[in-house]
Structure formats: structure tokens, C-alpha cells
Amino acid sequence: MHDFDYVAPTTLDEAIAALAKHDGQARCLAGGTDLIDQMRTGRRRPALVVDVKKIPELNALVVSDDGLRLGAAVPCSDVYRNEGVAQDYAALADAARIIGGIQIQNRASIGGNVCNSSPAADSVPALIALQAVCVIAGPNGPREVPIERFFTGPGGNVLEAGELLVELRMPPRPPRSGSHYRRFIPRNEMDIAVVGVGASVQLEDDGRTVAAARIGLGAVAPTPLLAEEAARVLVGRSVDDEAALSDAAEAARAVIRPIDDMRGTKAFRSHVTGVLVQRVVRAAAARARGESLDYCPGH
Amino acid sequence: MATVEKQRQRKYRVLGTRPVRHDGVDKVTGRARYGADTHLPGMLYAAMLRSPHAHARIVSIDTSAAEAMPGVHAVVTREDFPDVSNRIVELGEGAVNLGHLSQNVMARNKVLYKGHAVAAVAADSIHIAREAAQRIRVEYEILPPVLDVLEAMSDDAPVLNEDVRTEEFGGGTGDRPTNVAKHFHYEKGDVEAGFARAAVIVEREFRTATVHQGYIEPHAATALWNPDGHVTIWTCTQGSFTARQQTAELLGLPVSRVRVIPTEIGGGFGGKISVYLEPVAALLAKKSGRPVKLVMDRSEVLEGTGPTPGSYIRVKMGADRDGRITAAEAYLAYEAGAFPGSPINPGCMCIFACYDVPNGRIDGYDVCVNKPRTNAYRAPGATNAAFAAETVIDEICEQLGMDPLEFRLKNAAVEGTRRIDGVTYSRIGMKETVEAILNSEHYRSELKGPNRGRGVASGFWFNVGLKSTVVATVNPDGTVSLVEGSTDIGGTRTSVAMQLAETLGIAAEDVQPLVADTDSVGYTDVTGGSRVTFSTGIAAIEAAKDIQRQMCERAALIWDCPVDQVRYEDGRVVGPDGQAFTFKELAALVPSTGEPIVGRGTSGKANQGGAFATEVVDVEVDPDTGKVQILRFTVAQDAGCAVHPSYVEGQMQGGVVQGIGWALNEEYIYDDQGRMLNNTFLDYRIPTCYDVPMIDTIIVEVPDPNHPYGVRGVGEVPIVPPPAAIANAIYRAVGVRMDRLPMSPPRVLEKILQSRAAAPAQ
16 A cells, blocks of 8 residues: 555544645545555555544434434444434435445445445435435535535546535435335345435325335446436326336336446346336335335345 | 254264364464464565466566665566476376466466466565566567457467467377367267167256355465575465475475475365465565565455366256166366366266266367466366256256156166266265255255245265375373374364374364474375365374374283283273273373384375265245345265264355355456456355355265275365256246356346247237
């Protein structure tokens, strides 16, 4: 590994100053589960590593009437162990539970997963479904970016030199709503998504008709996607209506731009996107009705 | 439920019990020292520069920038290796062309696979060494690679090795450079007449991918080159004597100048027999005058060591109405990798070895391609072959409407059966393993639910004998110190110690086994071929008998009677007039009554009778994604005599798990330039604990007449049946026949979608 400098600021201002001074040559370290491996294998060679774990704002984890505030450095295991998150933001807990193994989950943060900006990041389709907003701090002041507009390409995002992700903010959950994230992987655990689908579904009083939905897709385009049409075709129709689910699957397939790679072919990814959209919408709707999911990750 | 132990009569006091392993505490506390744990005063750290190309000529290597770096002490390239070409030497488990071995350790005029070693640097730290390796300038003239076994066999394929000519079985050599290094041919009976008699004939083609052993511990070697010309090497190897010989031969030294000290070894499965790092570390140590440690990372292990070959196999088999095999024919082409030496011959000999085939013909080809030089992997060559043959048998059974286990019972090879390659079996347990599955609770249970299916398959592996040495010293406290040369990858310290304990009639815990270095124990062949419990076990039995004889002599001296009136019996030395010593009593008297008592045992004459396994698996296939879940798996295997049943079960379970990985997801994925894309354990997918159920085991014991206690090696054969058994289960679950490994979700889904498209609309 190359030589580099390391700082661990305790305030946002110090962090911004350190990042700004190194003008793009600095990299934030939260859990380090992506960064350390990238540095070890020479894929990234930052001159400065800024450990952000000691900044209070990045450690917030609050579920309130205002919604969910999730600090960018909070580890996955804190996320899924939080009852408020597990109850109301279940898709996020689903994702946090399958990122790496238990040791990784004790270090890796959702903020890091977002900033690493892999198209296959497991947390992102869930965050899209849950309408997350990225709260960013930087030399020119704070700004907010909806999660689906945060990414610019594989490994790329809208953060400018000197900027860092402070927290992810999600609105309060509407009544009769449920969410779910699942991915397709060849193994049952310890793997990277070939296709990932997150969905949030709000039902009418009848517990069947879709009032509103949001669907996020991962690993099927250069960036994670918000599948608006796929969600729209469900509204006003029953989640038991096979045709509605099949329309949603088709609409999702229509917006993806998958690649052929060693983890899956275009045709496979496209097929499985449709399969997962149907399964995830059904599961999110079941949760909206208060049912518990009989779901074993990976299966 | 995990383990079904067969009721059996306890013939032995020690064998068949489950003592705590002698090396257990060190391993669970982390105290055991593995390859990379070696630290010596003044030690340097080394890094390798490897080829980024799959096939290229090396025009020049400029090491000046690396040598100029502060902290760099030595750089080694092809210039530093002696020319050992055209020497063939016997290395314990087969003959090796030294020129090719040397070129594999360090590339000469060509690189033949991505990851081929080109240079190495020793420096004060690993970081300096890696940085310096990157500063070595290598000019390559890139050549087109050939990656597929059938393409490599064609006349217009790029040729890897100018010195390779096709060696025909039974004599004759081709007259031009080729990738086809060897052609094996076996024939028995009248094949055409056999097929003419068949009521059912099935002929299918199969492909299997390159897969790696996936041992947890990467290769590591530390070398010290003394000014007196003696070289000491610490390494994690399956055979310290073969490591010694290979290192000595490649460096042009007499073997007596090289001492290999084996560390603990974190898995090998056949992949830690060839040397990769040892000669390089030794040359760096010679040049720098300091001890040098060289350790691979996982990507280097996957790209730079020997996986097992990808293959093309065609099988044709015929059976009569009664389900008796009338003829069988196979064509196998195995990828040797960069240099000749795939396990094609074992593949040929194993493919129909479970059955009594009256008429058969087998052709096998060893073919060079631009991939790492392949090496042994747990029953090398047999798993590929069984995937093809056992799938064809399943299809024959389907056409005949016959239970696949009944078919196997009817055709099972037994004592006296002659294989197509000419060998006649001694007493073997193929039939008994089939019966064990047939009678198992698993096979008799009903499998319910949609998209679920049950498959079976059998497998054979030879097991070898080879040579071992054991020296055992009687201690005055009544224990025995056992020194052996077999490095312990499967609990063999304990299984060997138990055989010495059984023979002496003492407790297993009263034997202290030690794996010694090449200067401290007699010659011992590799830990491979499932041979250690068998062959080093025989050496331990011989050493125990030697101790018995000396103890009788000592007792006769003490009792002042002729030695022929003293006998060794049940852990006691018994003399005339009711006189007797327990082993412990006499051991206490040894120091005061004469010279030390040291037993010596060697082995090398006995060959093993062969091992068989039959396995059954239940799967569930997701018809919308092609993903296969293993619901239940039972393995029945003939262990001859299960010395330590827990270790036997562990070997059976471990072999099955590796077979499941091979079946479902493991493969080397290449781009069209021959660059491996999945060179980490993220994308080279070995099964995790979430992917396999508890593997149920049924130990069958048909004693091997070639061993005093009937022991058969158990390490390898359980890996052979799983891919075929799983393929057969997938067929029962969703109606598609898989002909390619791995049976990964995209491949299974593609077959399902094809079969749906072909089916008439409902």
C-alpha cells in the first residue's frame, strides 16, 4: 500500500477544510470496507484519508415523527438492530442485513455504501424506495440531493471536492405502507447483487389496492434507477392482479440498461429484474398489511 | 441426524474411537504456525511480478529501476535459473518434465498465462518489494492466446510450447510442435458388437470449467541460503521431500544441500505439491545473503498456481433391456494449462471404473492452453469424468424405466472385475455403497413439493500407496514419541498415531506424533492420493512391531529367559511362569536395563484397492431464476476401516461441499484475451455455510486386504459424484438435462426457458 496522510476530525468544519485542501486527492473513511480494499489493491491512491467516524452529525440515527435521519457513518448492524428502522423502513434493514458478513456489517455504513457508488450497492434501491434525500455539507454550504440523482456512473457521484455526505433523510412512512429489498445472487450470502430491487407500497383501506408505490433497481444500469413507470402502472390496481404485476415487471425491464459481465448476461439480468419486481412488490404489500415475511435472504 | 453410523462389531480397542486430535489445541488457539508465520532475524520480504498477458514472447526485462530503489536487496529473473530442460524426474506422484517445471516457476522466453511469474524482488518491506516489482520494465511481443481445449487441438491453433510433440499411448511421437501433449487409448472387448446388442444407447457431450482447490491458506515459502551452500526452506507443502527434490533439481543442487521444514498447512487438496515460490525465495536469499519470505495473495493463488482442468467429454453408453451395460465409449480432452500434465489419464481410467463394462473404448487427450499449468485436485480428473458418465447413466435409467440405484447394483464392479484400462479389482465396496444409499432413510423418504428433485451418482478413486517412514521412541513414562514425514492436512497425525497405539495396545493419547523436516526423518512421499492413513499407517504398524520385538527382548533379558518364551499380547509383555509387564511398567525399566527402544517402520510395497462413494441429493430449483438450493445430501463411502470416524466423516463432508461448489458456481471466467476476470473469492464462488445443508454420512466398511487393519484412504472420492448427482436431481426437479459445469443460475434458467419455448402451448 502507498504512503498517505490520515486525519480524524471531530467537527464537520474541520472535515470540510481537510477535504477541500486536498482538492480531490482526499477520501472519506467510515467503515473502510470498500476504501481499504481499494487502497490495498491499488485501485485508489488517496493522498489523505479523512476518518469521519468521530463527527457527531455522521453518527445520528433517529426515527421520529419527522422521519428517519441516518448519519452517513452509522454501521449497518446499528441500522438493522434499530427497531424503528426494522419496523417502518424495513427495506433498508433488509439491505443492511445482507451487505457483507456480520464483521463487515459492524463496520460498513450505509453512507459509505452510497458514496462508493457502485451500481450494485444493496442499500440504494431500498433508499430509492424509501424516498431518501442525501444531505451534503461542503465549502459552499449544505445542499440536499434526492438519492436517485446522487449517482453519475459506476463509482461516480455528485459530491464535489471538499464535500461530504452527512446523512440520509427519509420522510415519515404513510399509513398502510410496507417496503422490502431483495437481490439476486448466485450464492445465498456473502455476494454482490446481480439484480437488486427495492420497493415501497402503500395500500388503500381494502389492503389490496395500491395507493402509491416506489421501486428502485440496482445492478442493471450504470447507476441505480428509480423505476417510475413500473410503480405508476400498479396504482389503483390490486397487488393480487397478476397482470398488474406483470405490467410493472415489463415497465421495469423497459428502463434498465444492463450489461453482460461475469455476474450475469443482459438477458439474464432483464429476466430476473422482472421476476424480482413482482416478488418484492408482493412482499412489500404483505408487510403493508402487517404480515411478516417468510423470506430467507438469498433464496 | 447428521451422521448415520453403521452398527458394527468393535474389533479394535483404538481404531474406530474418536480421540481429540493431537494438534487440535494449537489450531483452535491460533498458536499453530502456518507458512506465512515464519519470521527470521534479518528477514526480507519478496514480491513477484507476474505477466499481464496470457500469451506473449518476452523481448526484454529491465530491472535497473527496481534495483535502484532504496530498500531493495535482490531481484531475480529468468537469468538466475540454471538450464534444466529435457530432464524428466520422478517426483513421487508422477514424472515431471523439469524444463517445464522450471519455466512455470519463472518464465523464460515466453509467458503462457496471465499470472505467469516473470521476476521477483526482495526488499526491507513488502511495500517496497511490491513497488519495486512494478518498476521492472518488461517488453512483451503479444501473441494470440488459445483458451479452449478443442480449439487448442485444431491444426491452426497457436502453439504454446515448441518442444511439445504428441506422445501416443504405447509408443510413437508426433513430428511437429502441437498443443496435444499426450493421447491415451484403452480398449476392452468388442465395442461395436456391444452397441449392436444394446436396447438403449445414449450419447452426450459435456463441458466442465476450470476450478481451483480453494485452500484457505495461500502459498508461502521462506528461504535461507547459508554461505556453506546449504539451503533451508520453511514452507506449507503437501510433501516436504518432493519440495526438497523439486527445489534442488531446479537450482542444480544435490538434495542433501536442501532442507525443507514443513509448517502447518491450511489445506492443499493436491494444489500444494508442485513448487512455485521455494526456488525463487532461495535464489533471492542467495543473492541478498538474507533470509527471504515470499507469500502469495489470493489473486496470485488463483492465477499463478495449478487449478484443475476444464474439459470436453463425450460419452456413449448402451444397455440391454434388463439394464445391463453392453458397451461404453468415451472421448476426453482435458486442459493441461500452460504445460503438459493434466490428470487426463486418471480421468480415462476412472470414467467407467464403477461398473463392469464388457466392451469399452476410451480415448483421452492432454492439451495445452493459455491457462495456469493445472495440478492435482482431490481425485484429479475423476469428477469431470463422472459428471459425464453418471449423467448418461441417469438418462439410460430413465429410458429403461429403471431405478438408478438398481441399475448401479446390477452393473457394479466387484472383486475380479477388469476395468477397461486393464486393472482387475481386489475386494472393493462399490456395491455396498449403493446398497447403503438404497437402504438409507434419505432415499426411502418421499420428496414432496414443486420444483424439487432427487438425484444419485457414484464415483471411484484409485488411492495410492507409495513410501513412508515412521520412527517411534519409547519414553520412560510409558508414552511413545512418533516421528513421521507426512505433512498433516486431514488429521493424519492422529490417524497414524492411532494405528501405532492399536498395534502396541496403548491409548491414542499416549502417542505423541510429530511431523519432522527432511533432515529429521526418513524419506516420505507426498500427502496425496488418500495415502497417508493407509501407507504411513503401515509404517507406524511396522514401527510398533519393531517396538514389540525389542520390548520382548528386553523382558527376556530382565526375566533371564529365552526370548522365544516371551510374547507381546494386548498391550502387555508376557513371559514364562505367569510373569508379565504392562507396556508402561516395562517402559519405565528401559533406561536402567539397556539401550533405548526405538521402533522403525517403512512402507512402499502395498497398493490400495480403491475407494467408492455413492451419493444422493435433493434439490429445489427456482424456475424463474435458475437458482439451485441443496435441500439434503447423503454420502455413503467405503472407508475400509474408519480409523477415526469423525475425520472420515469430515473428509466425506468436505469432499461433498467442494463437489457442490464445482457443480453450482465455481469456474474461472476469462475474457477473450485470456485474462481471468474473477480472481478473488468474491466472484470465484466457493460455497458458504449458507449454501450447503449438513451433509449426512454413511460410513461403509469393506476392509482393504492390502492393509493390516483394512484401511482405505478416504480423502478424495467423496468429491467425485456431486456434480452428476446434482445434475440428475435438477432434471427430476425441472426437466432439463445440464451438460455444462458449473450449473450456475443463468445456465439453468437458459435451459428452462428453452424447454418452455419448445414445449407445446398449454
